[in-house]
Amino acid sequence: MALVAPILLKRIPAEPAQRRLYRWADYTATGGYEGLQKACAMPPGEVIKLVVDSGLRGRGGAGFPCGTKWTFLPKDIHPRYLAVNFDESEPGTFKDRYLVEHDPHALLEGIAIAAYANRITTSYIYIRGEYHRQAGILEEAVAEAYAYGIFGRKYPGTDIVHNCYVHRGAGAYICGEETGLLESLEGKRGWPRNKPPFPAVAGAFAKPTIINNVETLACLPHIVLHGSAWFKSMGTPSSAGPKLFGLSGHVNQPGVYEEALGVKMSTLIEKYAGGVKGGKYKAAIPGGVSMGVLGTDQYHAELDFDIGKKYNVLGLGTAGVIVMNDQTDLVLALRNIVRFFAHESCGQCTPCREGTAWMHKMLNRIVDGFGRPRDFDLLMEIALSMGAMPGTTICGLADGANWAVRTFLQKFPEEFKARLKCGQVRGVELTATA
């Protein structure tokens, strides 16, 4: 079912001139913290059950069921932590920023509910370093929430005080990977950890830790207020609820739009983003560059968490849709994406560190007109060998590089093969400037 009215974006009008920051007074005047109030009247276990029943899946990229993740926390081990993943560094992704810079208390209410349900000692909001202004907004909102007793209070019937702090990153994509985030939180370099142990057992400071994305947490007040059946009435059976989609690239009105999961990509592009700019649709990345690419014939792809198998991509990812028109040089596009991974690889695993750099060099060579016909298979071979799913790396960054390369090659083989013939002209501009 499609969305009747905005839910997560209910305080952020589509018209840019009308958007503003909702502080404590505005937030509470528009139904804010009612969800938390209701949650606190329920036993914590009931809140967890409600979230499990709602079918809420993580909005940070992996789509893991949120309630199920919470149930992995071992009983009665304290302190325990909540790490809020606001690293948001995947190219094409800006939804969390958009939400928090207008409606920061929506996140804080979600944090308070998750904390109440799981008896969290301390919540750390890990915000990426480049979000300077947003970190300021969050700090102010957190101070307001302390002043009004949302944080810094004991849970009823316990001695556990819940605190919430903003922790700023400093420019490293890999700190969005959950265990890289934890290392960074501890004041170390953001090198992802080998799992197990999983963070729910030994996470931040070796204590049980939940990691959730900003948008996942922002869904909680609505689920508590309106119930799991209401939440499931939106979206598809396996992908319930509303979802923020970020549209960028070649569209006339790039921005963040909210729709029920399962919405067609063509609807997002035409109804919300004002159509494709500068030409016809050629390709799109469904959810951040790690997910691979949707082909020209997949314009109407229905975007939910299970698009992976259906459309031969890695998944929905962050739902940051990057649209490319028919003027786009896909070899240059892929080179840009692979350069990103080569630059952001943390360097722990050889297949990732060497593989991304190698593929980047090859693509540079191909762009320069020195491609060889056998490069096609070679690129594919390197790509397929790297990642946590082939089992050669610690984290999923390498899988992202793997899927980007493999899907570009699989879905646009002619475009790549044409560039691998002798005597090619050098590619210069990614796109004819629209």
Add this chain to the structure above:
Amino acid sequence: MTWLVEDRLKPYAARRAEPYLTDAIKTQVAEKYFPRYPRKQAALLPLFHRLRQEYGYIPEQAIDETADFLGIARAEVQDAVSFYEEFRLTPSGEYVISVCRSISCELCGSRAVLERIRHVFGVDPGETTADHKITVLEVECLGACEQAPCALVNEDLHGHLEPDNFVRKLQALSAARDDQGRAAAPTGRTHI
């Protein structure tokens, strides 16, 4: 994470008697951040953000001082600080221009923006103009792709960049002078 290691191969920097971690900074960090985490080491990023704001970069000597302050090995501090791109280990210009080069921005013309900056200011990414006014960097996605092409000027985001306008804005910044007609003193930077 970056593979650009040249910065770190420079010879050991000169010392100064006055510490970079002043008592004021130490007290501030100890009061605000130590209670937040079960281990002092976790205050490393907040501390370095504080130093970055104060000095514009992380001086080599501050790494030693931090190790003492947090009670960890110097190698641990070096290990962490060298990982994060925002913590630059060498001084930069008064205005650091971080131009996004990731896919959404490149699709919307970030290359033209960067080329124009290079042409007008005569610097490549990573370099600073001779008057120490402008440092140009190429960075990955800034999380503002709907405003592509975009760039940070120090901590402020500038979106929907149009090469000529943006360069004019930067020229105005770099030509800014104080009341007496001198070039404005670099703000918040003591060691350039």
